[in-house]
Amino acid sequence: MTQDVLGSGKRSLRPLSGVLAAMAVSLTGTRVSAVALPWFVLVTTGSATRTGLVAFCEMTPYVAVKAFTGPLVDRIGPRAVSWTTDLASATAAAAVPLFHAVDLLSFPLLLALVALIGAVRGPGDLAKEVMVPEAAERGGVPLERATGLSGVTERLASTIGPAVGGSLVALLGPLTGLVVNAGCFALGSVIIALALPRGMGHAIEEAPSQAGETEPGYWRRFGEGFTFLRGELLLLTVTVMVGVTNLLDAGFTTVLMPVWAKESANGPAAIGLMGTVAGAAAVAGSLVASLAAHRLRRRVVFFTGFLLAGAPRFLILASHAPTGAVLAVFAVSGFGSGFLNPMLGAVLFERVPRRMLGRVSALGDSLAWAGIPLGGLAAGAAVASVGLSPVLLAGGAAYFLTTNLTGLRPEWREMDRASGRDARDRQPEEAGQSSSANLT
Template structure:
């Protein structure tokens, strides 16, 4: 659809779904590659070393740089622009992912080298993921799409990747070996880089200027930008409460994905195909939940939807694996969990985007994501050590109980009352900025 002539803020005068479609397509291919790698890489380490601890160490070496680098690149994304950051980091991710099977084929892939390559993949993937997330509200604005619908479609994209990726990863590992999955992962990152660099409309994903030469102000430096993001986040109690809760559940999810699931698949005799089946079943039903959220989330009570989704998505997965249930029962529980999880990210994304000014999205989102993801690198290490010491079933039961308590007890805090009310300091500030500009686009949230 023709976009028309941009106004003073760079927003086209005609509605176009091309920007949102481009961002979602880039997300889809890169996330699909990541989900394939999430099956292939842990299985490769587990079957070659036989060690759950080393499997957890590999997960740590990927996610620790992801979290740390992502936290500190928020100001750079705001200053350079998310588009440039996205395509360059995706290209670097593709190169590092392809290097693993290459060095293995040359018989040069030692375990320390594997850890270094995995760390590089994590370090560059963090800024790339952040940059794509930051472009969602601009793409929604250009397409005149309600923000909750745009975040819902982003959730659908993630869930589709979580459906296709594990199924493809499990099949590739079973048929062609785990390193084939890393080759595909590299190709997916390369394609995502091309989409962002070449397929998005001209002018999209540029830096939002701060400071003015006419007023005598200078553009803020890196540390000032970083400090502004930290100060803003500290003044948003709802966002901080969400981050703490999600941080704990992310740690448990990381333990589940990187260690508990592969160990369960090996001990139960179901093999890597079962990992792909469960992931795809959960992803498929999550797509349904995300589609409902994309269509109707802006009409539903956020708080009730959010906590019901977590109730379904969390503890049941751990408990069903601990029960030694047949694969059919496991798939059923994963299907229910996936449906509940489909409602979570649309709600979380809408809360974030409506409360944070556009010019600060990169730094605030980076800090929030990094704090929420801070436990992910530890998830695999803790789970690997715990399984080696206590066995699989006790760890599954303890993790499921912790998940249930975290997602229910924290919901009693008073900050959650603000969830159903669009607003907050960031939203009021953004709306004031938009009201002051006669050329600003009217965006429904």
């Protein structure tokens, strides 16, 4: 038994560091690809619609597969799911430049490969998220601080990834960025498989609900997760709102920013610079959240963050403002966005029992991400029909109305209340129960 096993009474930061490191490298690769892949499609096809179609084909499997793998993550264990899916992602990502090099990369084949990447990336991302509370507990790290550090890691990836992606695309071409993406996934797989302590990230045994019953099967686990999420009105409302904003964000990053960069003659380096500025500011916001989140009123911080992070980005690009003004707005937006995920992560981990974390997180994430595949597709079609500026203005208005009108619902008051339902304090006998508690 290693020193990191919970029962030993000794604490170590190694588990949390390992999970965060794996997150960092895989997310950085994804952010590099987010610059390289749309630019590759845009410059080789000249079509904003095809660029959006590629994003659709990657994110649709991501959302669909992630929704149904939650029970498997709970049953198999997040560690095994994480390293195997990262390895599969690395293989599929490496195949894109390989087939292009031998002149075999047709557009349908590209769509198939990005669909495969999305299908295996979803479970991998979920598995790493699920390991955060266990890693925090092993290290004696407060949950809100751990989710804050997870947010910092994501924001660092959002800072480094676009900068590296933009530079690689400008200097060496977009396919180099896809090679880097494959390497990052491979490294993430190695970190999870080898660097985490033994005994971490395995499945939690579930007791049967009645005497004589066997361990619950896949569909029963899935149903328990659905019932739990449906009964948690705060989590459900958050999920729906974030689903709309994610749709708008997807269209913005996969289509509207590349089209703006091309039409303004700023090129891919500008995309990388904007992403880097926003990411650096988001790191600062996440650091503040990780240090002070437990002292802040979550609801006020949450909606202020969305007010800064959403509509201003759309409006500044539509205004044809100089580059300095664009970067300033992206910095403010990034700082606001840095507070969002730490708040959301803490609320989720407090309310969901550890044994159900995989399935509930998978369902919530999939619902929140359901609009992402349509975001790029809709943005590409809209730009082709009416042009860039009207789409940017409409997107900014939709973002503002979605976040502000949703905030009027009464269940948001639950965000500021002491939970008393922290999953870390739940008793073992809860393992056979499903919850449909109403928070309002």
